[in-house]
Amino acid sequence: MSAARQSSILKDSSLLQDIRRDWMLYAMLLPAVIWFAVFMYQPMAGLQIAFKQYSVFKGMQGSPWVGFDHFVTLFQSDFFWRAILNTLMISFYSLVLASPVPIILALMINEVQSTGFRKTVQTAVYLPHFVSFVIVAGIVIALLSPGNGLVNNALEALGLDRTYFLTRPEWFRTIYIGSSIWKEAGFDSIIYLAAIMGINPALYESAQIDGATRWQMITRITLPSILPTIAVLFVIRLGNVLEVGYEYIILLYQPTTYDTADVISTYIYRVGIQGARYDIAAAAGVFNAVVALILVLVANKLSRHFTRTGVF
Amino acid sequence: MMSRPIYSVGDRWFGRVNAILLTIFALCALYPIVYVTSLSMSSGEAGSSGQVWLWPVEWTLAAHQHVVKNSLFWISYANTFFYTVTGTLTSLALVIPAAYALSKARLRGRRVIGFFIAFTMWFHAGMIPFYLNLRDLDLLDSRWGIVIAFALNAFNVILMRNFFESVSPTFEEAARIDGANDFQILWKVYIPLAKPAIATVALLCAIARWNGYFWSMVLLKTEDKIPLQVFLKKTVIEVNITESVAGAISQQPYSLETITGAIIVLSIIPVLIVYPMIQKYFTKGVTLGGIKE
Incomplete structure (x- = not known):
């Protein structure tokens, strides 16, 4: 920092000198900068097709401008509104039901005294994170299979009817969120465990001298100490409510469950990639990206306000 | 404790x-x-x-x-090995030098370039323009398209940069007195020091490659190019x-x-074979990437 400040006091000639001095560092940066320009920024120019009547033959430049026509079409479409609503619903339920699980898990793991048992539990609960979505979906399909899946066998044994869960819209969110918890809750607890490790042990020692129970130590020391971490991660999630796991949803949903399963990004995938209506799908993408950016900025403001530490 | x-x-x-x-x-x-x-x-x-x-x-x-x-099973298995190994090596070759340069406070334009990279975490063009861009670059149904187009992300650069920033500058000063230039300092001093962080980034890339299916499914049409997850x-x-x-x-x-x-x-x-060995690096990655900037 001080070197940069010093040099900024000097005149323009020192800028060239600095660049000449550090040319190797610029050379190291160049490939990555080119990569970001080609694969991240160049597509941003392609966002213009959201405002054009795209034709493959005329190309991106040659296609005529149509202003906000595609956006009007989208907002008149029930399917687009359904996708927005489903995105928000899945995010909301994940926020409420799935995000507390890793916190509870971290608190529980932290209470284990035996190192061996703790390591074993951690190894087991982190494992599903490394299983791919395709395999998770494959296992979910096998478990829920109407003919011979384990869940339906159990239901039948209890005298209940067999259900083809994956074709029932009312079950989709439960299946999606439940299997997401299975896959990620363990791994997500790592960050909370790291925060717990940072708590000053003297707090626990003095609480013990005062005769506090373990439950009291959790609720009065551990939980308040990791509250900033919880708050920041909550705000990050809030900023990302439009980002739902479409790669996973695509594996699990079917036309019969679109009513609850079709989210903005799966809608974009179907209309754009599968249906080749690039302009309409790009318009939906523009809407998604702009709203997402606003949400992230608001979330960061909130985070600064509450915890005095920005997310970025 | x-x-x-x-x-x-x-x-x-x-x-x-x-x-x-x-x-x-x-x-x-x-x-x-x-x-x-x-x-x-x-x-x-x-x-x-x-x-x-x-x-x-x-x-x-x-x-x-x-x-x-089933021969297609083995072909897709071999493809996944190819994409994982070449993809991870490409990622490292791009991430390490860039992160090293960005970790140097004396670098002019460091904040601007850092923002140029980090901005892509908050705003990206989205699926369709990304896809059309690859099509224009003639990278559809291409093995190297898969390797290169997914080689970088801002998070890995920032994670690696955070690690380099945490290294004491005395290492660089000592090497410079010995007459080493930036390439030599990175190669001989920083890379050996950064082994745990490099392992973390490498494993993040490798697992993403091994488990990812979406873009391979969208981009690869020829049957003998598809990775295991698409199979x-x-x-x-x-x-x-x-x-x-x-x-x-x-x-x-x-x-x-x-x-x-x-x-x-x-x-x-x-995955089950390497998992016990790599578990600790992921724990490190979560804390290192952290919430810092």
Whole structure:
């Protein structure tokens, strides 16, 4: 920092000198900068097709401008509104039901005294994170299979009817969120465990001298100490409510469950990639990206306000 | 760590209940994998009639033998190895030098370039323009397209930069007195120091490559280029979700269910083998990437 400040006091000639001095560092940066320009920024120019009547033959430049026509079409479409609503619903339920699980898990793991048992539990609960979505979906399909899946066998044994869960819209969110918890809750607890490790042990020692129970130590020391971490991660999630796991949803949903399963990004995938209506799908993408950016900025403001530490 | 405290009766019960619940959670985490493994080792009859729930019923490896005879399974397996190895090496070759340069406070334009990279975490053009860009670059259905187009992301650059920033500048100063230039300092001093961080980034890339399916599915059309996860999607998801093939192979020692199980088990084995060794690096990655800038 001080070197940069010093040099900024000097005149323009020192800028060239600095660049000449550090040319190797610029050379190291160049490939990555080119990569970001080609694969991240160049597509941003392609966002213009959201405002054009795209034709493959005329190309991106040659296609005529149509202003906000595609956006009007989208907002008149029930399917687009359904996708927005489903995105928000899945995010909301994940926020409420799935995000507390890793916190509870971290608190529980932290209470284990035996190192061996703790390591074993951690190894087991982190494992599903490394299983791919395709395999998770494959296992979910096998478990829920109407003919011979384990869940339906159990239901039948209890005298209940067999259900083809994956074709029932009312079950989709439960299946999606439940299997997401299975896959990620363990791994997500790592960050909370790291925060717990940072708590000053003297707090626990003095609480013990005062005769506090373990439950009291959790609720009065551990939980308040990791509250900033919880708050920041909550705000990050809030900023990302439009980002739902479409790669996973695509594996699990079917036309019969679109009513609850079709989210903005799966809608974009179907209309754009599968249906080749690039302009309409790009318009939906523009809407998604702009709203997402606003949400992230608001979330960061909130985070600064509450915890005095920005997310970025 | 604290010395082991002496607990009251209530606290000891708390500990027991906690241990029992955690044991249940751990078993829940493992159960689906055990179930699929047992399913894959059961007879076709037992698999399709739903008798399997914990251990293999009528033990047989017929399903596994059937899967390993499929040449497309092995081609996709080899493809996944190719994409994982070349993809991870490409990522490292791009991430390490860039992160090193960005970690130097003296670098002019450091903040601007840092923002140029970090901005892509908050705003990206989205699926369709990204896809059309690849099409314009003629990278559809291309192995190298898969390797290069997904080689970088801002998070990995920032994670690596955070590590380089935490290294004491005295290392660089000492090397500079010995007459080393920036390339030599990175190669001989910083890379050896950064081994844990490099391992973390490498494993993040490798796991993403091994497990990812979406863009390979979208971009690759030729059958002999597809990775394992796309093969899995075609054989496990698309076949099962319609259930149209069920019963068609009932006279065999395997069934659709046991075949599905066998494909899943055979594709997950490499992950299960390396997982115990790599676990600690992921823990490091979560804390290193952290919430810092």
